[in-house]
Amino acid sequence: MPKPSSAHIEALFPTLVYRTVIEGAGRLNHDLEQAALALAENDTAGRRWCEKHGYSGYTSYGSLADLPDRSPLFARLKRGIERHAARFAKELHWDLRGGKPVCDTMWVNVLPEGGSHxxxxxxxxxxxxxxxxxxxxGSGxxxxxxxxxxxxxxxPPRKAQTPRPLRTYVSETPVPGSLILWESWLRHEVPLNRARAERISVSFNLVIG
Known part of the structure; x- marks a missing residue:
């Protein structure tokens, strides 16, 4: 009688998310906060876009998505993002054929209490x-x-104590200085901001250039 073979379970098709914290980002964050708040106050076209699209708070997505071309501060951030994106691309085993990830759009988000994406x-x-x-x-x-x-x-639904890699929804709670990267097809959302203060972030996209 043949001996039963042992079962083997293999994880296939992983979804990778890259996360790091930029050390010594205090001054950078201070300057970015001031720049974001100034945009939120002075970007009339951006405020109109937010109102038209029912966007909570302020984003420059619909008006000024080329911030690195306008400001050395955002250009500095872009260089750091591209360094980390190159590392992430290696982990994804992409055949870039001599190219590299290039940040082609960047915009700020000012999310107030009660706001969500x-x-x-x-x-x-x-x-x-x-x-x-x-x-x-509490900002979510x-x-x-x-x-x-x-x-x-x-x-069937997942159990309450399902291991993180097998969950249907996975949360990442950021801290100031956090940089998170993912493949652009990965669906995501930002739940309700329950803090009394605004959450300020800079979002971006990368293409292969």
């Missing part, structure tokens, strides 16, 4: 991410959704 993806990009300038306690995490979610059909 609904679930979305970033089109026309390969990597996306956010750098956190201020993140008051960023939440990533299992990209297979819409294909699961009759799959």
């Amino acid at each position: 609904s679930s979305h993806i970033h089109t026309n990009a390969v990597l996306s991410g956010t750098y956190y300038v201020t993140s008051p306690e 995490p960023i939440v990533f959704e299992d990209p297979r979610h819409g294909l699961m059909m009759a799959a």
Whole structure:
């Protein structure tokens, strides 16, 4: 009688998220905070875009998404982002054929108490991410959704204590100086900001250049 073979379970098709904290970012964050608040006050076109699209707080996404071309401060941040994006691309084993990740759009977000960002993806990009300038306690995490979610059909729900890699939704709670990168097709959202202070961040997209 043949001996039963042992079972083997293999993890396939992982979804990678890159996270780091920029050391000594205090001065950078101070300057970025002041720049973001100035944009929120003076960017009339951006405020009109936010009002038209029902956007909580302020974002320069619809008006000034080329911030590194306008400001040395954002150009400095762009250089740091591209260094980390290059490391992430190596971990993803991408064949870049001599190219590299290039940050082609960047915008600021000022999210007030009660504000949120609904679930979305970033089109026309390969990597996306956010750098956190201020993140008051209670301002909420960023939440990533299992990209297979819409294909699961009759799959049973996960248990409450499901290990992190197997969860349907995974939260990342940022601190000031946090930089998070993910592949642009990964759906994500920002739940309600329950802090009394604004959460300020800089979001961006990267293409292969």
